[in-house]
Amino acid sequence: MPAQLTTNPDSSRASRRAIVIGGSLGGLFAGNLLRRIGWDVDIYERSAHDLDSRGGGIVLQPDVVEVFRRIGVDLAAMDLGVQSTFRTTFQPDGTIRSKHFAPQTQTSWSLIYTTLRKAFGDAHYHQAKTLVRIEQDPAQGAVTAHFADGTSETGDLLIGADGGNSTVRLLLWPDVKPVYAGYLAWRGLSPENTMPSVARHDLHGDFGFANNVGSHILGYLVPGENNDVRPGHRLYNWVWYRVADDKLLRDIMVDRTGRQRDFSIPEGMLAPQWKAHLHREAEALLPPPFRAMVEATAEPFAQAIRDLAADHLVSGRVVLLGDAAAIPRPHTAASTAKAAANALQLADALKASPDDIQGALARWEPAQVALGKALRRQGTETGNYLLFHRPPDALVG
């Protein structure tokens, strides 16, 4: 029988099905929230394993807590992170340039991921599924995801939550790509109990910063293994932004097995010569407490800083959210919160007009595009000032 054409393909459907591509934070925010408004949701993640060993510290923002609240996470029964008390900025010689009371909660990528993953469960979370192609049927209001293993899945909506190098975005908007910002973030996580004494004395418990020419480092405590927030079981997380031209970045991105990576080296994969390079640079640029932390870190890792804020996030029944849609620089401390906000507002829009998905998406898109662009502007201004224009600390009043 030929497909029946209606002006609104949604009006005759009972339940809705969302296919989420990417099972990291963005995909899990969206998957959990859509399920809460009555959708059937399946998440398809390229990785064959759980993702919980990666990532570091994240500043806890209200939108993330709001997702937890809406999906029924028992907030009273868990510790969401570690509080820092003061914001302290050090001069290169280790003296304090400024210190002010600014309590703030830092959490970890792993804590957010494991909480969302547990809430979503295993039954509809599919690993080792790599999206390669998308097909849309506008008359039926249907979208089909084709995977590298030859299987396919059809639904009413496909959510591209597949990160900064999104395949979904590449398939629909091939010209929209992240741009390298000219600097990278060296990162490290170290057990708080192994902090060298100078670092423990100056950095422990606060949000610390230090600037130098082409160099900006910050650090704070985050939950430890198994999201443990008990004193003595936490990790010190540092992020050190350093200017690097394209060639230097390419060289750093060759991992310890000799494989050329694009924009990040995970923990444990950094080639050994870069650890020595980091220690030399730390000697020249960092105040003693941060220098000691960098030197004490067993497995530093690295991530290129990139800019992206897409102009379009909706095409038929396909949407982009999270890093696939826009990558704010980490100085905004907003990327995870933006992914949460994208998902919260998507769920609100779909709930408000359940019989008009297309209308809901059209109403959802403009504010998300604007949010991505505002964060790109904010992150670019802050990052470029800190890394390329800031005078040496000794000259800053």
Ligand SMILES: Cc1cc2nc3c(=O)[nH]c(=O)nc-3n(C[C@H](O)[C@H](O)[C@H](O)COP(=O)(O)OP(=O)(O)OC[C@H]3O[C@@H](n4cnc5c(N)ncnc54)[C@H](O)[C@@H]3O)c2cc1C
């Ligand atoms: C140095 C640094 C510091 C940061 N600090 C903060 C911070 O303080 N606060 C904050 O909010 N954020 C921070 N972030 C950003 C944050 O980690 C991400 O923005 C957030 O996790 C949202 O990511 P996402 O889920 O959209 O994408 P990702 O986490 O990149 O996930 C995408 C997922 O899609 C999967 N995938 C990719 N392609 C396919 C495919 N074809 N088929 C199926 N699956 C696929 C991938 O395997 C991956 O699991 C920081 C980032 C950096 C670089």
